Amino acid sequence: MYSPTPLSAARARVTPCSDAEPGGLESSLLQLVHDHHHSSLRLRELTEKKKEEAIRNAARVSDLLVDAVNGGVQECFVNEKRIELEIRTLAVTIARFMKQTDHWLAASHALNTALKEIGDFENWMKTMEFDCKSVVAAIHNIHQE
Template identity: 25%
Template sequence: MASLSSMLKEHQLKQIKKREEIEQKRNAAVASSVHFTTKVVNHLNDGIAQTYLNQRKLDSEAKQLVANIDQFSRSINQWLTLMNGFNDSLKQLGDVENWAKVIENDMKEISCILEYVYKNSSNSTSIER
């Protein structure tokens, strides 16, 4: 019986060693899964943090772009105002030139009439004498 008793003790010792081995492997697996989970979460957080920073940069650049567009729009409106004033001045200059030509033609016509009247009156005065 001693051998049966020693076999039982030996079997119980093997079971205890197996349980300890299984427990060690389970602890190692838990530690590995915790380590893996931590690495995955950190990797995802890094990506999310970078995405957030990129979004903030894009928002900032979009605001700057809107401000630049507003400034550009104001500049364009100022240039349009200046160009419209310039066009109006050119139109007025054209109107003055046209007016001057009309006056010049009228003066030439009056001059021709006066010359004609003068010549005719000179001829009629010399005929009457």
């Protein structure tokens, strides 16, 4: 897209003047300077607008890039929090199972001890029975003599 520069537009508006016109050359030069000044101002305004637009676009691109990066970071953060919550829950469950296992171990130890005591009691009863039979046999032998 071609647009003539303000300076070329100003040059196109300058009309040739003859030396016969009083102040014609001077007024043409003044007109040329005036047109150049206005075209410079328009060009400066246009440049400033384009600069502001470029800054807005750069800020928008920057915001989009930050959002894109932060989206992944935020997802990782949410996942990390979920994992930490699961770890805490698992730690509580493990602690509960450890207590339950300790209770089972204590109960099985008590049962084992009781079984040993029953075995010891049974052995003691057999010994007592044998001793009683020996005493009865001795008394029976003494009584028959």
